[in-house]
Amino acid sequence: MTPHDFLANQFEGHRPHLRAVAYRMLGSLTEAEDAVQEAWLRLARSDSGDIDNLGGWLTTVVGRVCLDMLRARKARREEALEDRLPDPVISREDVTDPEQEVLLADAVGLAMLVVLESLNPAERLAFVLHDMFGLPFDQIAPIVGRTPAAAKKLASRARQRVRGAAPNPDPDLADQRRVVDAFLAAARDGDFEALVSILAPDVVLRADGGVLAGGLKVIRGIAAVAGQLATFQRMATAATTYPALVNGAAGLVNTIDDQMLSVMSFTISDGKIAAIDILSDPDRLARLDLTPREP
Structure with a gap:
């Protein structure tokens, strides 16, 4: 196995998680796939030997790519997803798909994704990466160009706006x-x-x-x-x-x-x-x- 093939296999192991992060950030399955593919291209161009924590590195890269995409969306004044429904993730109740299981772990309903569209890009990134995926603020801070304390405030502000904005679904x-x-x-x-x-x-x-x-x-x-x-x-x-x-x-x-x-x-x-x-x-x-x- 060549070093490139080994790296590609490692990346594929992280793909479902990265797709889940990107989907919650963007509300679009197509754009989420684009963000994950961009992360692979950046990894392939990098010196992977210098990466200590590949999963954390890739999550950070996907977060940065998604942030850029959200900002570009606003700069071009594209139709916001609050003006259309996010893409649904559909699966059969009697069929298990391992990749979809990861995508739907701690699933975010369409109603919550609509609420997330009301956040500005930096708030959304801080909230999604910290509250949904547990990334520490010292890793989020460089992505948004803020201090860890400022990144924490972004997530807190987003949390206050999200709280109560969408109904809490019954779990059963x-x-x-x-x-x-x-x-x-x-x-x-x-x-x-x-x-x-x-x-x-x-x-x-x-x-x-x-x-x-x-x-x-x-x-x-x-x-x-x-x-x-x-x-x-x-x-x-x-x-x-x-x-x-x-x-x-x-x-x-x-x-x-x-x-x-x-x-x-x-x-x-x-x-x-x-x-x-x-x-x-x-x-x-x-x-x-x-x-x-x-x-």
């Missing part, structure tokens, strides 16, 4: 699935009372059909969301619906003729639906690499 997947199944039954039956009974009073519905459909639409409150029953019923009766894990939580994938029509993510809190996130942008759905199917 079986409980989540029962509520999602009840939603699907209410939608198929057009049962308004049944739907209302499982919605939280301050429920939020975010629907992203892409640019051609007018972009992200946000509906708030139990009356307004329940008022979408006719839309839910059309979706539930026209499509074939499969249960799936969406960012580690109980969700649904709707298909027509084996083509994904939409992905539905639910945030279940205290036994009620606190948030529904629906991605139906055909261009973005086409880039997702999994359509859950019946066993």
Whole structure:
């Protein structure tokens, strides 16, 4: 085995972790892959013999690359992810994928990723690397060009903004699935009372059909969301619906003729639906690499 092959094998061992870091930083699976690939290119050009802790070095590089990408996004005034839903991570409930297990470890739901988009790039980096991945502030500080104390303040400020901004999901997947199944039954039956009974009073519905459909639409409150029953019923009766894990939580994938029509993510809190996130942008759905199917 050549030194290059040995280094490549070492890098592949770290790839799932690096992809998880980049996904939480960027909210985009495509951009996360780009950031990880850039980390590999920088590693291949470096003198790897001088790297004592390869995992820490790579995490730092990915963090720096993601920070640059977030700043470039703002500088170009690109569409922020708060104006569209983040990419969902979809998996079958009955299939285990080791790489997706890493990506979904301590999973961040779509609702939380939307909240992270409200942070500025430095705040997001400090919060993600420290609070989600345990990186010490003395390693975060050089990435953001601050002192460790200043990096700690960035994370603290981000934590205050994040706290309470997204509902805390119920941890039990079986409980989540029962509520999602009840939603699907209410939608198929057009049962308004049944739907209302499982919605939280301050429920939020975010629907992203892409640019051609007018972009992200946000509906708030139990009356307004329940008022979408006719839309839910059309979706539930026209499509074939499969249960799936969406960012580690109980969700649904709707298909027509084996083509994904939409992905539905639910945030279940205290036994009620606190948030529904629906991605139906055909261009973005086409880039997702999994359509859950019946066993």
